[in-house]
Amino acid sequence: MRRDIAVEMPKTRSRTALKLKPRKLVAQALALTVLAVGAVIVMIPFAWMLSTSVKPAGQVFIFPPIWIPNPIRWSNYLEVLTLPDYPFPTFFLNTIIITTGCMVGQLFGASIVGYSFARLRWIGRDKVFLLVLATMMLPPQVTMIPQFILFYKIGWIDTFKPLIVPILFGGAPFCIFLMRQFFMTIPFELDDAARIDGCGVLGIYWHILMPLSRPALGTIAIFTTLWNWNDFFGPLIYLNSRNKFTLAVALALLRYSPYGATRWHLLMAATVMVVAPIIILFFVAQRYFIQGIVFTGVKG
């Protein structure tokens, strides 16, 4: 209810807490209990994954399950990294290349196009911007097959190009929208002042607006990284040879084992390695995450 108490002002909170009525305290305790139970439920799959990832193969299929295996077998991770015919480090590198390419492309594409929509006056601008908004609603299925055929015809199948190049053309309409909205909030006087000092159109973009747009750029960078790191469908249809696979495709492949039964201890170790970078990113850049979610939800 009181947002200032909840988020920004811990001092006020402790003072108010003393004045709380007993009924409020009961409600609070109840809420806390519910949250704690829920948090345990949410965390169990993670714990299960970590526990399995360090089990010796012989302790995986045991009922009732063991939470802390004996001995703890860290070498499962090493085993995943050195599996025959399954170059995990290459998958990692591929994913990093694609994710970075998409992120850089998205930052430049969305900011340049957004700049044009926000700061330059040109005939037809608002109609074109409406079109951008309309494509936000468009689910990608109807363009997917012709796009695939296009990339197939120009020989781009089994390369990273179909995954990166389309993003250079402005990328996700949502990011264009976000950049435009952010640029609109920056005072126009800055442009005028820069123009008088001899700054051109691109100069204003690069020297004035971009440095002031760190929050929006950060949000876009984080979300683009997230989407592309997790993306499965694109790499699944465009990449064929194993040494081109991304982590997502490779992880799905590891479900199958040459010996029949799924090797869950290795599969979980691989999953930990795939999701860990994203979770670390989340902790490092949490501010941008929350900002981005709030922006998408409340403004969208």
Added chain:
Amino acid sequence: MTVAFLGHKMSRTRFRENIAGWLLASPWLIGFVLFTAGPMVVSLVLSLTKWEIITPPQFVGLDNYVKLAADPLVGQSLKVTTIYAAVSVPLYLVLGLFLALMLNQRVPGIAFWRTIYYIPSVISGVGVSILWMWVFNRDFGILNFILWKLFGIQGPGWLSTQEWALPSIIIMSLWSVGGSMVLNLAGLQGIPTELYEAARIDGANSFHQLRYITIPMLSPVLFFTLVMGIIGALQAFTPAYVMTSGGPNNATLFLMLYLYSNAFEWLKMGYASALAWLLFVYIMLMTLLVIRSSSAWVFYQGELKGR
């Protein structure tokens, strides 16, 4: 000095700004033609052909759409996709709202709880599906162990039985409820406290406050989550592909999975294009339906000021 441009007379500076504007927006325009508008037209044409990539395309008129209507797997996949969206999205919304309300009770450590609940939303994708396959494992999975330990229930083969496979995927989708929670929490924190104080003076109890203040004030956020949730759920693919391959006995044959198989496994590009249009129209219809209904239940503060 004036210049004529696109039928408008303008000064030199305005002309140069026009050129710069169009130039800087042109990447998007080119991309739009190349990757959106063009492919949409091609897709429509393709849906009228029989084409298996190796042989040249063959015009068949509305044949694909006729086949589509008679294909029992299309009916099945529509059913599966609809049930998934109709059950998972409302649960996602309600659970997210409930958790946000709990968090909003001045509980200590709000950032800590928010972080814990939000983590699963961050790692969506194959990793989540793989992880939950192991959670759902009939003989050695943690879920059945907990059921047995706490309630003495012998859990079902979650992903391997026809009746539990789809509910399993729905349960898994709720793991990322933190996304909805964070949105709702941001919405809740934006509701002015005076509204509640005024209501309390008028004798409103907690339920009244929830029903007549919280929900209406939160309705734009709920609306947004609902629309995005429906669009996302109707396009679900990864869980079915990774966890069940659409089985058992097509119990989790999502429309998107069936589309994928037709296009990229059996290379029936014409038929798959027709399927893509079916999915597209279905998503649009559902979205429009929700948007239409919104005037009845979504409340924007700005509207009040306008009157």
